[in-house]
Amino acid sequence: MTSSNNSLNQKTLQRLLLKRFSMAVGTYLAISSIVVVASFCDLFQVAGSSVAMLLGAMVASQLLFLGMFLSGRNQRLSDPSLTEAQVLVALGLTTVLVAMLDKGRGSLLVVYPMSMLFGLFQLQTRVFFRCACLGFLGFLAINFYEFQAGTTRDVGLVVLQTCVLGLVLAWLNLFAWYMQQMRQRMRKRRFALQAHQDTLRGMMRQLEDMVATDELTGLFNRRHFLRMAAQALEALTPARQHGLALIDLDHFKSINDRYGHAAGDRVLQAFAGVASACLRDGDVIARYGGEEFVLLIPDTDAVSFQACCERLRVAFSECQPVNVKVPNLSLSVGMTLVSMYDDLDEALHRADQALYQAKRSGRNRSASTWELADA
């Protein structure tokens, strides 16, 4: 599950990175066409073959990145987006392009911030600053070299270009820092929101438990039982039957009268303990009201169901409530079987009739609708 989720995430990330890469390729294509225009307008101070080599270097670098993404080798690196590498390559190519230009240099300085913008959201502030410094140093190096070689035509223009580029790159750094702060703040808020949601979900679960549970016995309450039983009935197939039983503790009023209400409560809790211990996972026992309980055994037959109810009856008669001594505990059970298309109310009514029969026959026993039908 987790590994398939991981591979799904990786695929989604890879698709996203390829999309981003295609945007970079689009930008390269746009800049290449400007380079071609500049070449036709004779704005380069180098031969056409050098310009062609620059275009070739652009294509080669992008093919290399494409190969990395398609082969998935980028995933093995600490930054699979290869953003820093892409920005550095773009800055390097821009520096070469700018160095080759003659009069048009000022216009194409805009490619520097364009290259930096590619890393605006992905690069950490520190890395972004390092890239900007490298780009700026590259531009300074060109001008320094030309100044040394005595080929600088207009020193004032060079100073102006250097200041403008420095200013734009500095502003971009500030902007990148601001964006990082915003993202961190938003991430913190998202975590806080998630924590609130988890708390709310926990509270909802607690509420649901409270709504479904009988406070005294810890068993399901009548409402929750009816909901579960209705679902169980819907899931029935023609070949299957569920067992439904109403269980009533015998002479409970006299237990209350003789030993007190608190003792009566202990007896109810003792029954809940016995029932929980006797029944299997999937069996549903609930407090139906007062000293009456209801039991649903899924996918059973008359013999197994009766054996289960008898086991419960005997176990209760042998149990000892906590901190009180109440002798001769017993219960009566009314059982019925529920088939497909059976009505739950009717089935409960049948179980109630069987329970009445068990009580009338002397209590401390179980009676069933199939026995009533045979009689």
Ligand SMILES: Nc1nc2c(ncn2[C@@H]2O[C@H](COP(=O)(O)OP(=O)(O)OP(=O)(O)O)[C@@H](O)[C@H]2O)c(=O)[nH]1
């Ligand atoms: N201690 C306690 N008693 C309860 C609770 N709920 C209902 N009762 C009492 O259970 C008694 C049920 O009495 P009856 O309905 O007469 O039934 P019974 O005395 O068990 O008699 P049979 O069912 O005929 O054996 C009543 O006295 C109720 O007050 C409860 O939560 N705690």
